[in-house]
Amino acid sequence: NAGVTQTPKFQVLKTGQSMTLQCAQDMNHEYMSWYRQDPGMGLRLIHYSVGAGITDQGEVPNGYNVSRSTTEDFPLRLLSAAPSQTSVYFCASRWNLLHYGYTFGSGTRLTVV
């Protein structure tokens, strides 16, 4: 099925560890984003990309890195995990035109202890 594939679905990290959340889409979408969802705060934009080789920061970029070497892949790297990064992470993609909605991945529930 076409869509956005996120891995892993669940992850527990120790403080200070690093890891990469993987995101891949097969719809040839130009626009990809990473959000984190925390109770009472909705979805907050971490980083986004409007095409291969182009990335930019969102509202809450600190502690995260991204790269976009291909149209399909948009990994999110946690450099040194902190308990404040405990959250549900969503990758999403869409066409880079105003009227298109996102297709979301199934989410990654990350716990940092």
Add this chain to the structure above:
Amino acid sequence: AQKITQTQPGMFVQEKEAVTLDCTYDTSDPSYGLFWYKQPSSGEMIFLIYQGSYDQQNATEGRYSLNFQKARKSANLVISASQLGDSAMYFCAMSVTSGTYKYIFGTGTRLKVLA
């Protein structure tokens, strides 16, 4: 700066009745899009409906309609004939065409449909 505000943290509605979920927005960009998403308890995010800032008519998708009042900067979601399966979190979102192409979400409204 762009901003989306959803002031109703939670709402109840009786099955088969209509319900309106509020959303107000703020942007200085003349061209923007407004969106609603549904998040059931299973956690996935589902795109429901879109309204463009230049659209003359309110958007509709099945039982969903978007009550767009540009002067008041509101984009309320109306669900007609509520069903038990409509119980979920609902998020309003906005995207603008200029600047940095950011796409932002509100804090959400949790809807519970009562049998």
